[in-house]
Structure formats: C-alpha cells, structure tokens
Amino acid sequence: MKFATILPFISAVSASCLHGTSLMPRAADGTVDINSFNYTGLGGPLNWYGLDKSANSACASGKHQSPINIETDNISYASASSVHFHVPKVDSAKFENLGSGLEVVLTNGTLLAGNTSYTLAQFHFHTPSEHRINEEHYPMEVHFVFESAASQIAVVGFVFELSQFGYSTPLFDSVFAHLDDIATPGTYTMTDALDFSGLTQHLNSHGIYQYTGSLTTPPCSENVAWFLSTEPIVVNVQSYNAVKHVLKFNARYTQNSLGQANLLEVAASNFN
Amino acid sequence: MKFATILPFISAVSASCLHGTSLMPRAADGTVDINSFNYTGLGGPLNWYGLDKSANSACASGKHQSPINIETDNISYASASSVHFHVPKVDSAKFENLGSGLEVVLTNGTLLAGNTSYTLAQFHFHTPSEHRINEEHYPMEVHFVFESAASQIAVVGFVFELSQFGYSTPLFDSVFAHLDDIATPGTYTMTDALDFSGLTQHLNSHGIYQYTGSLTTPPCSENVAWFLSTEPIVVNVQSYNAVKHVLKFNARYTQNSLGQANLLEVAASNFN
Numbered sequence: 001m002k003f004a005t006i007l008p009f010i011s012a013v014s015a016s017c018l019h020g021t022s023l024m025p026r027a028a029d030g031t032v033d034i035n036s037f038n039y040t041g042l043g044g045p046l047n048w049y050g051l052d053k054s055a056n057s058a059c060a061s062g063k064h065q066s067p068i069n070i071e072t073d074n075i076s077y078a079s080a081s082s083v084h085f086h087v088p089k090v091d092s093a094k095f096e097n098l099g100s101g102l103e104v105v106l107t108n109g110t111l112l113a114g115n116t117s118y119t120l121a122q123f124h125f126h127t128p129s130e131h132r133i134n135e136e137h138y139p140m141e142v143h144f145v146f147e148s149a150a151s152q153i154a155v156v157g158f159v160f161e162l163s164q165f166g167y168s169t170p171l172f173d174s175v176f177a178h179l180d181d182i183a184t185p186g187t188y189t190m191t192d193a194l195d196f197s198g199l200t201q202h203l204n205s206h207g208i209y210q211y212t213g214s215l216t217t218p219p220c221s222e223n224v225a226w227f228l229s230t231e232p233i234v235v236n237v238q239s240y241n242a243v244k245h246v247l248k249f250n251a252r253y254t255q256n257s258l259g260q261a262n263l264l265e266v267a268a269s270n271f272n
Numbered sequence: 273m274k275f276a277t278i279l280p281f282i283s284a285v286s287a288s289c290l291h292g293t294s295l296m297p298r299a300a301d302g303t304v305d306i307n308s309f310n311y312t313g314l315g316g317p318l319n320w321y322g323l324d325k326s327a328n329s330a331c332a333s334g335k336h337q338s339p340i341n342i343e344t345d346n347i348s349y350a351s352a353s354s355v356h357f358h359v360p361k362v363d364s365a366k367f368e369n370l371g372s373g374l375e376v377v378l379t380n381g382t383l384l385a386g387n388t389s390y391t392l393a394q395f396h397f398h399t400p401s402e403h404r405i406n407e408e409h410y411p412m413e414v415h416f417v418f419e420s421a422a423s424q425i426a427v428v429g430f431v432f433e434l435s436q437f438g439y440s441t442p443l444f445d446s447v448f449a450h451l452d453d454i455a456t457p458g459t460y461t462m463t464d465a466l467d468f469s470g471l472t473q474h475l476n477s478h479g480i481y482q483y484t485g486s487l488t489t490p491p492c493s494e495n496v497a498w499f500l501s502t503e504p505i506v507v508n509v510q511s512y513n514a515v516k517h518v519l520k521f522n523a524r525y526t527q528n529s530l531g532q533a534n535l536l537e538v539a540a541s542n543f544n
Contacts, residue, residue, distance in 0.1 A: 040341055040407060041528045046318075046535040050542040060542060069312055100407075128400045128409065135312060135372075135520035137400065139411060162434065162509045237436045237509060248407035253525050256313045263318040268540035270322040270332060 018215055019103065020121035021147040037218050038100055045252045048218045049264065059220035060264040065255035066213035066226065067130035078210040083227055084112040085156055085203050087120060087144075087196040095175060099185040100250045101125075102243065104175060106194075111146040111154055113225060118146030118154045127244050129159045130216050130251045131228060138232060139240055141251075142172075143216075153215070154225040156203070161232035162240060169233040171199050176239050183246055199233070206231035216252045290487055291375065292393035293419040309490050310372055317524045320490045321536065331492035332536040337527035338485035338498060339402035350482040355499055356384040357428055357475050359392060359416075359468040367447060371457040372522045373397075374515065376447060378466075383418040383426055385497060390418030390426045399516050401431045402488050402523045403500060410504060411512055413523075414444075415488075425487070426497040428475070433504035434512060441505040443471050448511050455518055471505070478503035488524045 037048050049060035058065070087109035094105040102125045109120030122145055129138035138159035146154045160169075168176075174192035181189040207230035214222045235243075256263045309320050321332035330337070359381030366377040374397045381392030394417055401410035410431035418426045432441075446464040453461040479502035486494045507515075528535045 040404075040526060041532070041535070042538065044526070044535070046525070046539045047542070050538065053542065060539070128411075132312075132521055136517060137521040139400075162513060164438075164509045164513070166436075237434045241434060241436070245408060249404055249409040249526075253318070254312060254316070254521075260313070263313070263316070264539050265543070266314065266322065267318045267332070267536050268543045270319070270325070271537070271540045 018153070018217070018219075018221070019098075019101075019124070019145070020105065020107075021145065021151070021153065039249050039251070046264065048220065051218065056218045056220060058214060058222055059218060061262050062214055062220055062222050063256075063260060063262060064213055064222050064258050065220060065262060066216050066224065067132070067252060067254055068211070068213060068258060069132040069135055069254050070209050070211075070228065072134055072209075072230075076210045077230075078113070078208040078227055080204050080208065082114060083156075083203070083208055084110075085144075085200055085227075086110050086112075087200070089193065089195045089197070091193050092190045093194055094188055095178070095182065095191050096188040097182040097185050097246060100248060102179075102182075102247055104191060104194075109144070109146070109196075111144075111156060111227075113154060113227065116148050116152060116154070116225075118148045118152070121145045121147055125243060125247060126216075126251050127240075127247045127249065128251050130254075131157065131159065132254055133159070133230075140235060140243065142233075152223065152225070153221070154227065157226065157228045158199070158202075159228070159232045160235040160240070163234040163236050166236045166238075167234055168236045168239050169198065169202075171196060172233075172235060172239065176243060179239075179242050179246065202231065202233060203229050211258060213255075213258065290425070290489070290491075290493070291370075291373075291396070291417070292377065292379070293417065293423070293425065311521050311523070318536065320492065323490065328490045328492060330486060330494055331490055333534050334486055334492055334494050335528075335532060335534060336485055336494050336530050337492060337534060338488050338496065339404070339524060339526055340483070340485060340530060341404040341407055341526050342481050342483075342500065344406055344481075344502075348482045349502075350385070350480040350499055352476050352480065354386060355428075355475070355480055356382075357416075357472055357499075358382050358384075359472070361465065361467045361469070363465050364462045365466055366460055367450070367454065367463045368460040369454040369457050369518060372520060374451075374454075374519055376463060376466075381416070381418070381468075383416075383428060383499075385426060385499065388420050388424060388426070388497075390420045390424070393417045393419055397515060397519060398488075398523050399512075399519045399521065400523050402526075403429065403431065404526055405431070412507060412515065414505075424495065424497070425493070426499065429498065429500045430471070430474075431500070431504045432507040432512070435506040435508050438508045438510075439506055440508045440511050441471065441474075443468060444505075444507060444511065448515060451511075451514050451518065474503065474505060475501050483530060485527075485530070 140160035
C-alpha cells in the first residue's frame with residue numbers, strides 16, 4: 001500500500017517531539033512543515049541554537065535537557081498506578097517518512113499522569129536510542145508524545161533491545177509492515193491494525209523512570225514530563241535493519257545531568 | 273579462562289586510538305594508564321578539550337576531525353592493490369576491558385599503504401559505530417590501529433551490520449568467546465585462536481574509503497590515515513548484545529566535514 005507523495009521533498013526534517021501538538025501544528029492541507037535541523041554538521045545538535053537563536057535558546061542554555069543518561073540508583077520512579085497510558089486499537093494509521101523521522105499520526109490516545117490528563121499527538125522513532133540507562137545505549141527508541149489542555153507536553157518512551165530469536169513486539173511489526181513503501185522522504189503509507197494492549201501491559205508490569213526534561217529536538221523546550229519503561233521492548237534484526245536504513249541516525253547526544261550546566265555552555269567557556 | 277585483575281580499577285578509560293603506540297605506550301608492568309575522558313557529561317566529547325587544554329586542543333579546534341559522515345559520492349577510494357593489510361594467525365591474544373573500551377593487544381601485524389609501512393598496535397571496538405555512511409550509522413565498529421616508524425598513525429576500520437541469520441564474522445566470534453569473563457573493567461582474558469584471513473579477504477574484495485582525519489579519542493591528533501571497508505562485516509545479536517552491555521556507549525559524535533570549522537568552535541561562536 002503506497003501513496004503518492006503529497007509532502008514536499010524534505011532533506012532535513014525530523015519528527016520533533018512537538019510535531020502535531022498545538023505548539024507545532026500539522027498543516028491543514030496534509031503537508032508537513034520543513035524543519036531546518038538534522039543530525040549532521042551545521043544542521044546538527046551542536047548547532048541547533050545557531051540555526052535559530054530566538055527559538056532554540058534552550059538547546060544551548062537549558063539545564064534540564066533531554067536525553068539523559070538514566071542512573072537507575074538516582075532516578076525517580078513513577079508508581080504504575082499513577083500513570084495511565086491508554087491508546088485504543090485502530091484498524092490503520094498514517095505512517096510518514098519525514099526524512100530523518102518516522103512518525104505515526106494517531107490522536108485518539110490518552111495519558112493520565114498524576115492529576116494531569118494528556119492527549120496523544122503522535123509517536124515516532126529514534127535510532128540509536130536517545131536515552132542511555134546506566135550508560136548503556138539501545139539500538140532504537142520510540143516516543144509517544146502527549147499534550148495537555150494547558151499545552152504541557154508528556155512523553156512515554158520505550159527503548160528497544162535486539163531479539164536473538166527473531167521476535168518483535170507485535171505492535172511494531174504492524175507499524176513497520178509497509179516500511180518498504182516509504183523509503184523515500186516525503187512519502188507515507190498506512191500501517192496494519194495497531195493493538196496497543198501488549199505495550200500497555202508491558203508498561204504497567206515494569207517500572208517507569210520519571211523525570212522532567214525537554215524535547216530532544218529544537219526548540220528543546222523544557223518542562224517536558226518524561227516516563228520511560230524500565231524494561232526494553234524487543235525488535236528483530238530484519239525490522240531494525242530496515243528502520244535504520246531509512247532513519248540513518250537521529251539521536252541527540254546525551255545531555256549533562258539534570259540541573260547541571262548545559263554542555264554547550266561548558267564547551268563555549270573552554271575557549272575563554 | 274579468567275585472569276585476576278592486575279589493572280587498577282578504572283571507571284572512565286577508553287581504548288584510545290593512540291593506545292599501545294609510541295605516543296601512548298603501555299606500562300611495562302602490564303598496568304594501564306587511566307584516562308580521564310569518557311562519553312558522558314563533563315568527561316564526554318563536548319568537554320574533552322576542557323579536560324586538558326594543552327593536550328587536547330585538536331578536539332576543539334581541529335578541522336580534520338574523525339569520525340565523519342562518509343558521503344560515498346565525495347569520498348576518496350583506495351585501490352585494493354595499494355593497501356596491504358596483513359595480520360598473521362595467532363593461537364590467542366590478550367583481550368582487555370578498559371572500562372569504556374574493549375581492546376585486543378596484538379602487535380605482529382603490518383599495513384603497507386602507499387609507500388608507508390605501519391606496524392599493528394592493537395584493535396578495539398566502538399558501539400554504536402563512529403563513522404556514518406551516507407548518514408546511516410551501524411551498531412558497531414572495529415579499529416585496527418597501526419603506527420609507522422616515524423610515528424604516523426593509520427587505522428583500518430570496519431563497521432558491523434547485524435546478521436538476520438545468527439552468523440558472525442568468525443574472527444570476532446573468537447575474540448568475543450570469553451567476553452563473559454571480562455564484564456568488570458580492569459580485567460582481561462585470552463581470546464581463542466584468531467585467524468585474520470577472512471577479514472583480509474573481505475577488505476581486499478570490496479572498496480576502501482580513504483581519508484586523512486584524526487584520532488576519535490583525546491588528544492584527537494590529526495594526520496591519521498583512515499581506511500574503511502565499504503562493506504559491513506556481520507555480527508549476530510547475541511555477540512552484539514553482550515558487547516554493548518559491556519561497552520555501554522563509546523562513540524564520539526560525528527564531526528563536521530573535512531576542512532570545515534570544528535563544531536565546538538561553531539557552538540562557542542553562537543554565544544558571542
């Protein structure tokens with residue numbers, strides 16, 4: 001199932017954590033705004049601030065930036081009973097290749113965390129993982145991006161581990177089923193039926209790391225509520241290789257510990 | 273086969289590209305000098321210059337830094353006949369866990385490239401890959417580090433792709449055979465017999481990307497001759513997961529294009 005390209009050709013777009021929220025709305029005509037950032041050279045994370053100093057100052061000066069290395073002895077844990085992740089089954093969803101981002105458009109999901117209720121905007125993939133856990137990285141990571149009525153952002157994330165036995169989390173088999181159809185940036189396809197019950201059960205039956213960080217893409221806005229499953233989900237080699245071949249590389253470097261100086265400010269001060 | 277720890281405990285050591293060369297000799301008593309750099313926060317690549325400004329200035333100011341994104345349409349290719357990689361079979365070799373580095377000590381290899389003859393110092397692993405090829409990253413990369421009589425450094429590198437069918441390049445099965453024995457930094461084990469003929473054949477039967485860059489670890493010295501096989505070698509999921517669990521993350525971020533401004537200088541200038 002392959003659809004004609006209706007998006008403009010985009011060489012440097014990433015599925016921003018803001019994408020599809022009120023802060024970065026989708027164009028009403030189905031086209032996608034082109035971002036100027038990417039993961040290479042002057043378009044990459046070390047220069048996101050330089051690309052737009054008024055919009056992206058948090059990327060270079062924020063002290064609660066994501067992704068981080070999660071130290072399991074020091075991080076907070078959310079109690080499973082305080083995080084309600086609910087995404088109803090759908091027959092199909094739009095799956096877009098945004099250049100350096102792969103994103104599923106799905107808005108009929110909710111997150112209730114603490115006393116705040118959020119609505120799903122989309123979910124998207126990074127390779128390699130953005131977060132590290134006790135320094136270890138993972139081959140892939142998925143981010144479910146939610147927004148509250150007051151425009152607060154929350155992200156529920158899962159890292160992927162490679163499966164030795166060819167098994168993938170079924171939900172993502174369905175997401176990636178027609179990946180071959182969207183090898184070209186600017187194209188989209190439709191997923192198979194998506195059933196989130198297994199993923200929800202996975203989230204509920206393991207711990208959840210919780211911290212307040214930022215978007216991992218420009219404008220790197222802070223006060224983002226992060227919820228990361230403590231247990232990786234699995235992906236098989238075939239899907240991993242296929243996704244990586246399309247995504248190439250779209251992980252921001254690990255940021256300094258929460259509350260510590262932004263690493264770009266440290267780097268700049270070294271030249272003084 | 274597990275040996276008692278004779279190395280001091282080291283939390284932040286990486287197998288530098290210089291390690292074991294005349295520029296960073298091994299201690300005669302078998303211990304390993306402790307490096308202060310790593311891949312996290314203030315010890316990480318954005319602050320390697322700040323760790324030692326006199327030694328590491330190339331990390332922040334060099335304009336021919338490695339790793340790079342290899343654009344296959346723009347990179348130079350070495351003719352297979354001009355690169356002679358020769359590492360004789362050995363019954364076993366020392367395999368060290370240096371904290372954030374895994375290194376095989378082997379000095380009886382040679383590289384003849386152009387008119388320069390180099391001697392092998394060691395080979396070591398990075399995960400994820402340091403180089404990207406047309407933006408795509410790879411799960412792992414191995415660097416064979418050579419030094420000439422005039423202390424010139426050359427590195428022969430291979431990226432790894434995950435195998436769907438459980439197959440690994442046999443040489444690395446033998447290297448990783450006793451990885452479980454060196455899960456703790458500061459320990460070492462002995463590899464099984466190492467036969468480099470398959471790897472040599474792989475190098476000789478595919479193209480070789482060639483460029484002049486730098487060490488990917490402090491002091492980031494330039495004028496390093498890089499030779500990278502155009503074709504990935506394979507690793508199975510079991511070995512990859514095991515290596516990743518020990519190495520965690522030890523890849524420097526991709527540097528700016530050769531000859532362009534160092535990204536840290538660009539980042540610093542954004543604050544002016």
